[in-house]
Amino acid sequence: MSNEQMGKRRGLMLVLSSPSGAGKTTLSHMLLNEFEDVNLSVSATTRKPRPNEQEGAHYHFKSVEDFKGMIANREFLEWAHVFDKYYGTPRADTVAKLESGEDILFDVDWQGADALHDQMPNDVVSVFILPPSIEELEARLAAREGSTPEDVARRMVDARREIMHWRRYDYAIVNDNLDEAYQRLRRILLVERLKRLRQLDLEDHVRRLLGEA
Numbered sequence: 212m213s214n215e216q217m218g219k220r221r222g223l224m225l226v227l228s229s230p231s232g233a234g235k236t237t238l239s240h241m242l243l244n245e246f247e248d249v250n251l252s253v254s255a256t257t258r259k260p261r262p263n264e265q266e267g268a269h270y271h272f273k274s275v276e277d278f279k280g281m282i283a284n285r286e287f288l289e290w291a292h293v294f295d296k297y298y299g300t301p302r303a304d305t306v307a308k309l310e311s312g313e314d315i316l317f318d319v320d321w322q323g324a325d326a327l328h329d330q331m332p333n334d335v336v337s338v339f340i341l342p343p344s345i346e347e348l349e350a351r352l353a354a355r356e357g358s359t360p361e362d363v364a365r366r367m368v369d370a371r372r373e374i375m376h377w378r379r380y381d382y383a384i385v386n387d388n389l390d391e392a393y394q395r396l397r398r399i400l401l402v403e404r405l406k407r408l409r410q411l412d413l414e415d416h417v418r419r420l421l422g423e424a
């Protein structure tokens with residue numbers, strides 16, 4: 212069985228975190244463009260859909276009552292109350308996607324990353340994206356469309372707080388040269404797919420090797 216003929220595999224949960232401005236969105240888009248079997252996690256939320264948003268594509272839209280019922284039934288891997296709305300990662304959807312061999316990309320802060328790891332320790336692969344320097348991080352934030360000096364200053368305070376948690380992650384990538392950083396990210400994905408526990412055909416393969424089938 213060569214790598215190209217790799218059999219059925221269990222998907223993985225690729226959890227990316229970074230301080231705002233370090234390049235997480237840019238790197239995520241590159242990965243989603245290259246790999247059609249990697250998709251962004253679809254959260255549930257109590258906020259109203261915007262005109263261009265479709266149920267199940269961007270979010271699963273829920274009433275507050277339904278969302279609270281789902282919390283009580285432990286239907287979320289993790290959830291949070293943000294800007295007066297609820298957001299959460301549905302457990303059953305996530306497990307079904309992993310079982311169908313799909314990789315799921317999560318763009319969450321360190322607390323979300325921790326919660327996902329607690330619930331799914333064998334499925335989460337976590338990566339922290341670091342900026343090359345504090346000056347460069349500030350320059351990237353300032354260069355973003357619509358950013359104000361107050362906004363940049365606030366994000367820089369938040370950035371230091373987020374960076375302090377970098378040791379919790381399996382991998383860290385310094386996003387200096389974008390192409391180099393992306394190559395590292397895709398190598399992490401490709402090698403993690405080869406983990407023994409994710410190659411679901413191996414048990415049968417080895418049984419056949421040993422003449423036990």
Ligand SMILES: Nc1nc2c(ncn2[C@@H]2O[C@H](COP(=O)(O)OP(=O)(O)O)[C@@H](O)[C@H]2O)c(=O)[nH]1
Nearest residue numbers: 254255258289290291293298299300319320323
């Ligand atoms: N814990 C948690 N936070 C989430 C989830 N989905 C979105 N968020 C957070 O909710 C906030 C709003 O999400 P965002 O995508 O920026 O905005 P929206 O699409 O305008 O609602 C951000 O801080 C996200 O990190 C989720 O499934 N779990």
Ligand SMILES: Nc1ncnc2c1ncn2[C@@H]1O[C@H](COP(=O)(O)OP(=O)(O)O)[C@@H](O)[C@H]1O
Nearest residue numbers: 229231232233234235236237351386387388389
């Ligand atoms: N390696 C890089 N070199 C230079 N600019 C970058 C690099 N990576 C990202 N950027 C730019 O920095 C800004 C912030 O990146 P973005 O992906 O939006 O960050 P985040 O999602 O972490 O907040 C964007 O304008 C993006 O084009």
